[in-house]
Amino acid sequence: MTDIHIKDAQVVTASGVQHGEITMSDGTIDAAGPASAVPTPSNPDTVIDADGMVALPGATDVHTHMHDDELFPDGIDFASQTASAVAGGVTTVIELPTQTPVTTPEAIQRKAETCSTLAHIDFGLVAGNIQDPDIDVSGIMSAGVADFKTFTADPYLASDASIAALMRHVGDAGGTVRVHCETQGLLDDARSTIVSDDPEVYMGSRPLEAELDAISRAGYFAEYADCPLHVVHISSGSGAREAGRFKSRANVPVTLETCPQYLAFSKEDVADKGPFLKVNPSLKSDAERERLWDAVQDGTIDLIGTDHFPTYRETRDVGWDDIWEPYAGLPGVETMVEFLVSEGVHKGRLSWPRLCELVCAAPARSAGIYPRKGSLQQGTDADVVLIRDEEYEVTADDHTFVGGWTPYEGQHWSARVDTVIAGGEIVAKDHRVRSTAGRGQFLNRPL
Ligand SMILES: [Zn+2]
Structure with missing residues (x-):
């Protein structure tokens, strides 16, 4: 069963950008690419309309x-x-x-x-x-x-x-x-x-x-x-x-x-x-x-x-x-x-x-962890970032970082991390973290 179905995204990989979709289940990517190449899931838990946002690994x-x-x-x-x-x-x-x-x-x-x-x-x-x-x-x-x-x-x-x-x-x-x-x-x-x-x-x-x-x-x-x-x-x-x-x-x-x-x-x-x-x-x-x-x-x-x-x-x-x-x-x-x-x-x-x-x-x-990380290939970890266009002034007040400062304070930027998915779970939205400590795993580097 599909956990998340992302629609209407600009899907970016190291080889190109394609308008398309991403589906994932059990923490891994099922498909990513043009809509014609992504089988339509019957009953996804969550559908995200990316509304043209960029999707990166x-x-x-x-x-x-x-x-x-x-x-x-x-x-x-x-x-x-x-x-x-x-x-x-x-x-x-x-x-x-x-x-x-x-x-x-x-x-x-x-x-x-x-x-x-x-x-x-x-x-x-x-x-x-x-x-x-x-x-x-x-x-x-x-x-x-x-x-x-x-x-x-x-x-x-x-x-x-x-x-x-x-x-x-x-x-x-x-x-x-x-x-x-x-x-x-x-x-x-x-x-x-x-x-x-x-x-x-x-x-x-x-x-x-x-x-x-x-x-x-x-x-x-x-x-x-x-x-x-x-x-x-x-x-x-x-x-x-x-x-x-x-x-x-x-x-x-x-x-x-x-x-x-x-x-x-x-x-x-x-x-x-x-x-x-x-x-x-x-x-x-x-x-x-x-x-x-x-x-x-x-x-x-x-x-x-x-x-x-x-x-x-x-x-x-x-x-x-x-x-x-x-x-x-x-x-x-x-x-x-x-x-x-x-x-x-x-x-x-x-x-x-x-x-x-x-x-x-x-x-x-x-780090010896590709393509499990850093790609959107089928079967790899379902880690995806959606990025939207937005003009704003950078301030540490908007950040999760506990130190209370950023060297970029006051700069004017045009891109915002919208939604973050890790292992098929939505773990952050608008810099607000939804995950809990202890869900991450040690990546014992394959030799
Ligand atoms: Zn260092």
């Missing part, structure tokens, strides 16, 4: 920081943050370690169990943050995790030799290493030249060249070690070009990620938003931002994740007086889809299929 965000009891304050946990995700059309998240290390099979199992009791949506995990390469790589992979995160910068700086050894071990085992690319020596020297506490000096402490140097070296390390590489949160067009150079010559798989904040903001915006744009890597120039859009358009960048990092508004406000005080990081999981449709698709920078590739198909492939 649910988005997968491969870069989120949502659960760390040692670090995040009360109220910020995997329940509240996956609720924020689903409100914004993200139906799968990959959770990365923050302060608490997740570097053993037992730690993976514990985190998977805890997060399962809290998750509104399906999720995967990443191992990290790895400074000592002497870890049980195959045990971690057997526990369902094939991605390993390491850093070229504080506070989780790993030595060159440790990164090389980690890549050898992970490459041998068939996993992927994800690298935060900023060279600590350049960050140290740049910081030593700054005496002010003003928010506008922060970008000077994390220069573009630190990113370029670390990206370039991560590429050589991956080739040396014969290890698949994922470069997280590339913050500049030049960084994307640098990474693109080794992606095209590399003899190992390379995926490149950027985040909405690097497409939305440049360091010129910090005069207005101050500590609410403190993020690592830092924002770069407006010219770099424009070049990054080019790299997203031309396929140099493979996918978009958010690097979602939740904090309360009060803990950021202190940064107006002392920018070194608050944590770096921005909430973004709830705004990614609406931002990319409003500023990307509606402004002619991205086609709908390219958007689908960037936030649905490519992230799911990168």
Whole structure:
């Protein structure tokens, strides 16, 4: 029996857009495509007249920081943050370690169990943050995790030799290493030249060249070690070009990620938003931002994740007086889809299929969960997002996110996430979440 029948939608996949319908039952897609190709269900539980809205596969965000009891304050946990995700059309998240290390099979199992009791949506995990390469790589992979995160910068700086050894071990085992690319020596020297506490000096402490140097070296390390590489949160067009150079010559798989904040903001915006744009890597120039859009358009960048990092508004406000005080990081999981449709698709920078590739198909492939996630193929998980055209001013008051702020406050957007379906259930409508914590499942990555 059909659970949901969506009619009159513009159905988007990575290969095209078709006016059509979607049917689903028992949590999976039965059919999606032109009405002539979708058998009419006899007695669906729910019929949604999409009235011409766009239907995308649910988005997968491969870069989120949502659960760390040692670090995040009360109220910020995997329940509240996956609720924020689903409100914004993200139906799968990959959770990365923050302060608490997740570097053993037992730690993976514990985190998977805890997060399962809290998750509104399906999720995967990443191992990290790895400074000592002497870890049980195959045990971690057997526990369902094939991605390993390491850093070229504080506070989780790993030595060159440790990164090389980690890549050898992970490459041998068939996993992927994800690298935060900023060279600590350049960050140290740049910081030593700054005496002010003003928010506008922060970008000077994390220069573009630190990113370029670390990206370039991560590429050589991956080739040396014969290890698949994922470069997280590339913050500049030049960084994307640098990474693109080794992606095209590399003899190992390379995926490149950027985040909405690097497409939305440049360091010129910090005069207005101050500590609410403190993020690592830092924002770069407006010219770099424009070049990054080019790299997203031309396929140099493979996918978009958010690097979602939740904090309360009060803990950021202190940064107006002392920018070194608050944590770096921005909430973004709830705004990614609406931002990319409003500023990307509606402004002619991205086609709908390219958007689908960037936030649905490519992230799911990168996480090892495609086509179960990121497609609308028959038999895959019934995760669907309906998006409507609407002009509005962005405000955190409209969001599910509990932190009470968004860096996009006051922007004028033209796309709204209308309805979100996960596993064949309507889990959010107009940013109001209907699902309950604990319905999401750990995606033990198939090997
Ligand atoms: Zn991150």
